[in-house]
Amino acid sequence: MAAYAEDLAFIHDDGFGMIARGAAATLLDALHGAGLREGVIVELACGSGISSRILAGAGYEIRGFDISPAMVELARESVPEGRFEATSLYDAPIEPCVAVTAIGEAFNYLFDLRAGFEAMCGVFERAHAALVPGGLLIFDVAQPGRGMPRLEQITYEGPGWRVSSEVAEDPGRRRLVRRIVSHREVAGLARTREEHHELALYDHEEVFAALRTAGFSPRTLATYSGEYNFSLGHGGFLARRI
Ligand SMILES: C[S@@+](CC[C@H](N)C(=O)[O-])C[C@H]1O[C@@H](n2cnc3c(N)ncnc32)[C@H](O)[C@@H]1O
Known part of the structure; x- marks a missing residue:
């Protein structure tokens, strides 16, 4: 299964940046509110670097990982001061950091055969171990109803x-x-x-419960900063490491 090859990577970057922009604004607000004004942010499935550009501009150090080499190439061009690697998020090291992101249904994609609910929970655990107390995990997942049961x-x-x-x-x-x-x-x-x-589609309540089990205090997001509003079949989460 191809994963965002050159043309789709370009089109995503050009026309579908609202989710990453909104998520970056939501994360910046929350980081500032928590007094975390500097440090490393690990971006899992960073894509073409749309959120990385905003977060780096606000003074954070970016470590980005994406399974698509074409996306990583665009991210490197857009955020030369960041560090990006073309690798699966399930292999990405999560170093000590103030935030971890997985924006744009990162955990749902089955490009990596290991992906699935359990693999996502494993990332929650690794993120929890790497985050400073009060550090944040922000992500969104596709849920039942995302495509409706019709074509x-x-x-x-x-x-x-x-x-x-x-x-x-x-x-x-x-x-x-x-x-x-x-x-x-x-x-x-x-x-x-x-x-x-x-x-793969994940139930909202099950994701919420898994975040609690991993040691987070989770919150459901109705919107990424007013730029993108969640609706049926798509849920946003902001989870604070306790
Ligand atoms: C909808 S795009 C979102 C990209 C970026 N986060 C944004 O919001 O602009 C989904 C991204 O997930 C990446 N992706 C999917 N499965 C992945 C995996 N196992 N590891 C790393 N990246 C993955 C894709 O290559 C793609 O860049």
């Missing part, structure tokens, strides 16, 4: 690109599949690429 087709357009996503949810297996076809013009040539993304 949806949505098309988005931006300068020089168009992307169509066909979404099918299998409620019995708690799985979502997105078939994403991108069209992009590069050096005067039009090209089409297709990716299939399979996601």
